[in-house]
Amino acid sequence: MRFRTRLLSFTIVILGMTCNAYGQASFDDGLTARYAGDLETAAQIFSDLTQENPENSDAWVQLGLTHLTLENYDEAEAALKRAIEIAPDYSDAYLGLARLEWFRGNREPAEEYLSLAGDTEDTRALRRQINATPDVKKWRADIGLGYSDLSNSLPSWEQVDVALGYQFSEDTSATIGLQYANRFNISDVYVDAGLTHTLKNRTLLFASVGTAPDGDFRPEFQFRAGSEFPLVSSKDRGVELWTRIDASTASFSSGDVQSLGAGLQLRLHNDRYRIGANLIGLSDEAGESRSGFALNGEWQATRIARLLIGYVDAPETSEGITVDVRTVQLGCRFDFEDRGFQVFALSEERGAYDRTGVVFATNWRF
CATH class of the missing domain: 2.40.160.40 (monomeric porin ompg)
Known part of the structure; x- marks a missing residue:
């Protein structure tokens, strides 16, 4: 009986480690696919991760950035805003929204989101790009x-x-x-x-x-x-x-x-x-x-x-x-x-x- 109990406990631990490794690998696979330019695969992986864990702010950000590269702007906006709902101080999400509004041609919202993204090399680069561009005459x-x-x-x-x-x-x-x-x-x-x-x-x-x-x-x-x-x-x-x-x-x-x-x-x-x-x-x-x-x-x-x-x-x-x-x-x-x-x-x-x-x-x- 004691042997069977120990075997069951060992099996649960192994399954937990396997699930954790699989989840981490899936996220890494998504990053690998995104950086390799396989954006459709990356979007599917990150979408699956957000369904498995709707509170995974990292997956929401990566899903938003992937859709941003695909020029699926509405989907990108929804994913990045969902990440901010979960983690209100997530600077990468604000930076993604700043880029999104800049790509849409909306300078003022882009600058507002950029002000919330902190001071990093990426935010400074986007700010230089915005400042170097004349105001759009609407x-x-x-x-x-x-x-x-x-x-x-x-x-x-x-x-x-x-x-x-x-x-x-x-x-x-x-x-x-x-x-x-x-x-x-x-x-x-x-x-x-x-x-x-x-x-x-x-x-x-x-x-x-x-x-x-x-x-x-x-x-x-x-x-x-x-x-x-x-x-x-x-x-x-x-x-x-x-x-x-x-x-x-x-x-x-x-x-x-x-x-x-x-x-x-x-x-x-x-x-x-x-x-x-x-x-x-x-x-x-x-x-x-x-x-x-x-x-x-x-x-x-x-x-x-x-x-x-x-x-x-x-x-x-x-x-x-x-x-x-x-x-x-x-x-x-x-x-x-x-x-x-x-x-x-x-x-x-x-x-x-x-x-x-x-x-x-x-x-x-x-």
Whole structure:
């Protein structure tokens, strides 16, 4: 009996030592995988450890840092904040959160977390990096002026656009805009608000809603949404193929109009050249289906100057009716560090009359 009791005690001790060694080895395996760049394996190991012991602050920190390297920012934030709940003075967790906010483009939160991370070589290095980077200008203002002459002695068109945008993070921004347009001596005021967000795979999502109360030629209500994303990307060759899909619905005084567009754009020589084509489908105010296309090209002529050309043969809803329009556009855009300028000239055939016009626009960040 005494022998069996001793054997049982010895077995329990061995099992306890084995479990402890296994747990320590699993943590070490996670570190080894993370430092070797096998991030998916590391994330799985640290996730398992946090499930086995939800109070393991070390595993939570390593899980957060692994997700940070994987650019899974939401998962990284949750793990690092969980570590701080367990160990409020865990400096590595605060340093991880500081890096996370810095990668997101949020300078102030990054500096706040960094102040809680203590004074180490790593914190000093990140602080030097932040201090060496100019403040991100999150506001952007746009102003555009347009003037057009019409054939057949018709009154000219004038248009003024103003917009104000704010960048919440590196990936998300919002814009509000106002447009005053005068056509045939009739004026409309159109206001809209839009939101854009870029996913980690560079997919751009956008949506906007606008209205022109009692509009004569601008929509009384309009909603638009779409996406742009890379289909093929070869950084070594400097070539990318992007696609764009967008849809809209609008209510005019004469009826409702829906449109759907899809296109491809080839970007060459590290985006120095762009060639694009779009197909456009539209259901007009009478419920009839119409279609058209658009072609465009861009050339980065100098470091700051980009030349643009476009041709459109597609239906357009104006003055409450949908007409087939052929447009040729030529323009140039100048981009400086915090300011940009654009000028466009256009020529249109609109059936009942022709239009020639010019547009000047500028934007600046602050």
